[in-house]
Amino acid sequence: MSEEQIRFYFDFLCPYSYIGWLHFKQALSGKGLSTVFHAVGSKGDSARFDAPSRWEKLTSRGKKLGVSINKPRSGIDSAAARRGMACCTDITREVYIDAVFRAVFQENVDISNGQTLIDFLQKEGVDHAPLQKALDDPQSLKFADDAASLWETRHLELLPTIEIGEDRYAGIIDGRGLENLLARVIF
Secondary structure (H helix, E strand, O other): OOOEEEEEEEOOOOOOHHHHHHHHHHHOOOOOEEEEEOOOOOOOOHHHHHHHHHHHHHHHHHHHHHOOOOOOOOOOOHHHHHHHHOOOOHHHHHHHHHHHHHHOOOOOOOOHHHHHHHHHHHOOOOOOOHHHHHOOOOOOHHHHHHOOHHHHHOOOOOOOOOOOOOOOOOOOOEEEEEEEEHHOOOO
């Protein structure tokens, strides 16, 4: 088995990132592969997701994965949630990512507001200390800004993007495509 590091680039407000995340977790479960997560934020207006027919398809995809995916409230941004990534440990990071995606697409939480996100994490029984620490630390703002700059520095075209060495899988990620990438690149 190769020791390639896997990089997962996503946006907390992108429904395709959420679906990709769910497939990613399933495909890597129990494999113990080194993964780096990058919440890069959006590169444009989220209004591109407004078409009702698109949300019908997204809702259907979510049901197949056993989750509800609802259209998030408009006018929110993911900066506070991205700041929280700066203070998560390897142990808490995946639980935090799960919770933020649930907040956005299942519970319609305004993740722009740090305190609202903290309250949601507490309600869900998720350790909110990393987010609180990040919001209290001005350096975490730089971390969130640096993550947003990955669009350009890593030449990302779409989110989500999974990168293993020189290979990339981007856009609408499904289980079969991800398994094929892992089989070709890692195993």
